[in-house]
Amino acid sequence: MVKDTISQLVGEALHIDPGTIVQDTDLFAAGLRSLDLVNLVVALEAAFGFQFPEEALNRETFASPASITDMVIRCRTI
């Protein structure tokens, strides 16, 4: 569930088919720009109903769908 939503939102941010996204896709290599990244932060927070803590807002968190999933699960359980 969480993974599907993340793939969907990442696909929208990158203007690509969510079906082509795998868990370890390098999002920065795939062309994720600063603007897309910030849009993605806002979209993820709206979709999951939480706010990323300050320490989660870095490039490592958004490096791949897998790293985003890890952080979303961690944030939701806090």
Added chain:
Amino acid sequence: MPNNLSDGERVRLWHGRTFWEEQPHLPLVPELLTLRALATSSRPYITFAGGTEERVLTFGEIDDLSRRLAWWLAREGIASRGATVAFAPRNDLLSVLTIFALLRAGAITLLLNPQDPEGRHDELRAGARAVATLAIIGDATRHRDALVLPDPRSLPATAPPLPLPAADDGAFLIGTSGSTAASKLVLQTHANAAANAAAVVTHHALSAESRLLGCLPIHHVNGLHFTLFAPLAGGAQAILLEQFDPFGYRAALSHYAPHVASVVPSMLEMMLTADRRGALPETLRYFVSAAAPLQASTAKDVLERFRRPICQGYGLTETTNFSCTIPTGLDPAIYRRRMIDVEIPSIGIAMAGNEVEILDSDGRESPPGEIGELCMRGHNVMAGYFGNAEATAKAFRHGWFHTQDLGYAIQDADCGRLFVITGRTKNMAKVAGEAVSFEEVERVLRALPGVADAAVFAETDRFYGQRLIALLVAPDDVSDTTIRNHLKLRVSPAAQPARMVRVDSLPRTPTGKLRRPQLAEFAARLNS
């Protein structure tokens, strides 16, 4: 002012005086390099950051290495006085050296956006009659015809200096998205660059103690003139980030402790989302925001969260870089009155070296408060549109440069004469600070086989400022992916539509003109 001057001559006068009359001793950029090296050779001029490693160039090194490279360019017959050379710079050391070397060699640099597709580069190279295209070592995306430059450190240190260019010589050709489908090429002179840099130094009181943080791309006038030339003219220190990183920006402000930071409004909005901490380092006095309209809500949020004011500036490629800027060090109450408690924040006062006026359609000056066209004349006004006398004459009518932006003046007791932009008369959007012409994108869309008709309009977007929406009359077998791939090869990333909507037909007048004001409403009706 003498009456027998042409519009093209009058448009470059400041209070009736030419650049030479007003500034007979103002050094041009190539001369500034030598003067700074003589005065403060070992002081850092520019720090390159945000890439794999930090690199610093002193005033002595930039002078020495750009002289060696200029000598090589001249010796190889690539750059000569008045010849146009195309170059797509990135925010790195070799690109900056190349720009200075081309200026020293007297060549005109056609500045290309490295993000633009090759088709767009070809169009601009042909229009500018570029004799060569340059690339730095290791540029993986270089143009297929590009000549790769040598490492300047491998060239002889004894390279003799080249003759200095004249003030009226061309320095840059820059493509601009105008109101028409075809892009126009703005010709900026050495005098334009020197006049703009001097005005910025005066306005921001840049000195050897000043540090300026830039992250805007240097193929863009704001990155080029504000981040590179103004610190050189003021003997100040520049820090150039490879790109803007919303997560790393605060760390850069802490580490480099700049006094002034150059941004566009969408970067401030990105920081407000990505950086949830409070006040920014105290060394930062203010942001300078330009290239797209700043919203009062952004100014309010930046003041309340980051505790910093924003100096909004305004200018077009045609006016080099800055025509207006908000005065620095405003009293907080005055700042609020002009930037926050208003519908539209002001773009500030006229910079030294140019006059700004609001003109009516007959070229008469409008009284304060009355909306008209924002026009300017002075030492920062371009030489003209390259190879396009008709467009130049139209832009310079009545001896003023016509921006096609609408606005009004305010006589403010504390600040002087302030200007406010209310809208545009041209069919353009500003996407993340980049000007995008609707007609240009529509022309490219209609050129795709299967697309019967296309129209583009802009929607407001918090981060991008504006984003394009494309309306298409095209059968389903022309897929969105086909259309996106077609666009990616031909227009810049900023011009890629956020959404594409299929329609049966477009609202047009009986004579076939698009009913632009109705496009947004037309699309909204389709959705409902």
